[in-house]
Amino acid sequence: MTIFAVIFFILGLVIGSFLNVVIYRYNTQKSFGGRSACMSCRTQLHWYELVPLFSYLGLKGRCRSCQTKISAQYPLVEFLTGILFLVLFFKFKDILYQDTLMFIIPYAFYTAIFSLLLVITVYDIKHKIIPDVLSFVFGVLAFLSVFLFIDGVFYPHMPVISDFFGAFVISVPFALIWLLSRGTWMGLGDAKLAVGLGLLLGMPLMLSATVMAFWIGAIIGIFLLIFNKKYNRKSEVPFGPFLILGTLIAFLCELEIYQLLNIFN
Ligand SMILES: [Zn+2]
Structure with a gap:
């Protein structure tokens, strides 16, 4: 049960980082392709800088190259999506054991x-x-x-x-x-x-x-x-x-x- 909760929370974090891309690119009319880069200095991000929530915490909210502050919207949306996936898991968890x-x-x-x-x-x-x-x-x-x-x-x-x-x-x-x-x-x-x-x-x-x-x-x-x-x-x-x-x-x-x-x- 705890394992399931953790898995769905992590799934939520990952979906949350996708939602950030949707929110950002919907507004700026940018295409969805291409690798993520720092919005200030355009440095492409390494895989370890793309880990939802933890990258932001690890980088202390700043870009590794140019030290520009990263918007708190990113970790916040990731965290909230994680919580959303978690609470919905608890809402439906009783059915999980009866019928997957x-x-x-x-x-x-x-x-x-x-x-x-x-x-x-x-x-x-x-x-x-x-x-x-x-x-x-x-x-x-x-x-x-x-x-x-x-x-x-x-x-x-x-x-x-x-x-x-x-x-x-x-x-x-x-x-x-x-x-x-x-x-x-x-x-x-x-x-x-x-x-x-x-x-x-x-x-x-x-x-x-x-x-x-x-x-x-x-x-x-x-x-x-x-x-x-x-x-x-x-x-x-x-x-x-x-x-x-x-x-x-x-x-x-x-x-x-x-x-x-x-x-x-
Ligand atoms: Zn930068």
Whole structure:
């Protein structure tokens, strides 16, 4: 069990370093081929400088040739992907011992879909925008999940109409907020993202995910205002990442809204 956990964590680190390449090259329109090089001095990196997370720690966050600081985004994304692969392993681990295939299918699907959400998160934080292509690919995968899974269990079936409610109940109000505030309170990107998240979670879970997103967003917003001088009350803080974090927590814990509200009782 521990061995499996370590293997999936390392797999996550490796996928995470690939996600970094996607995030970086998607923005700069560069091709995916070619060896990785330092962005400052163009020195090509040796294999031992490409080991996820550990290379960054070993190099103390600086390029070996020119000593330029390496962005903390790289080890952070690698580490978060590792954690993602680990928590999803714990979510599905009980099936692994019963039926390997019934583990691999949902595990591969949900690690892929949450990896995509991680890319969207980093992109939204960096550029304050969610690219339509990423939202669309995510939406298609989430739509497929309605046909393939029930509560994370692989079970191909024809969905019922209520399986699609989650996509509307949250995204329509978001779109209205976007419209009425002329995009100042919330971007249209958040509404588009919410369609996919609602499909992925279904109605009761999507509601808890949204409530959690507002709580986490409020707490982090207050912290940024107090401790980070770059932020003031006019600063734009993207909501997408909070919505995605709320979705992950709701999915992992199968947290229904009444359970969430019972915390206060
Ligand atoms: Zn360099």
